[in-house]
Amino acid sequence: MTEKTIEKIEREYTIPLREKVRPAVIYKKTPKAIKSVKEFVARHMKVPDRNLKKVKLDKFLNEFLWFRGIRNPPHKVKVKVVKEGDIVRVYPLNLPTKLDFKKKREERKSNEQKKIGDKKKKEIEEKRKDEEKKEKAELEKIEEKSGVSKEVAKSESDLEVKESKKVKPVVSEKNKEESNKLESQKEMKEESNEKKSSPKKGKEKIAELRKEDKTSRGH
Helix, strand or coil: CCCCCCCEEEEEEEEECHHHHCCCCHHHHHHHHHHHHHHHHHHHCCCHHHCHHHEEECHHHHHHHCCCCCCCCCCEEEEEEEEECCEEEEEECCCCHHHHHHHHHHHHHHHHHHHHHHHHHHHHHHHHHHHHHHHHHHHHHHHHHHHHHHHHHHHHHHHHHHHHHCCCCCCCHHHHHHHHHHHHHHHHHHHHHHHHHHHHHHHHHHHHHHHHHHHHHHC
């Protein structure tokens, strides 16, 4: 499907307003002039159904028509007409010095704002790029640290596995029997020592009790 190209038509007209404005009431002469400009453009540019809503007047053309108030519109206007599709735009030519100065000043401001907007966009893009670079560097550092920690953990696990795999000394059955015998002999000696010491302790207790009785009687 081929896209339809919109034709752009540009023309210049000098629109007479005196005869159209003359029969109008004195306090409606400028609105009548504006309407007559739109009707003239719609007729000559072949606007469908002569729809005045599709004719757009420029801001400075409107100011020029209202420059001398509602009672004294200009007798003629020189305009530049641009048609794009069904919409027709009307721009003024040969503006008075005051309006011309105002128009240039606004154009200068708009250009400055565009430049400032472009600079801000560039600064924002640069900041984003810097932030992305910083994030990438931080991620790389984290990955390096995680890689080192993984290597350390692997080495520790390998050491543990090696230690667990070391062969423990095998205890033979003979050695076990000998150790059991020695333990039993020690236990027997301890029991015999306790038996020997127990009667002595009993005799000592009896002697102490007798001494206590004698002392109590003597008093």
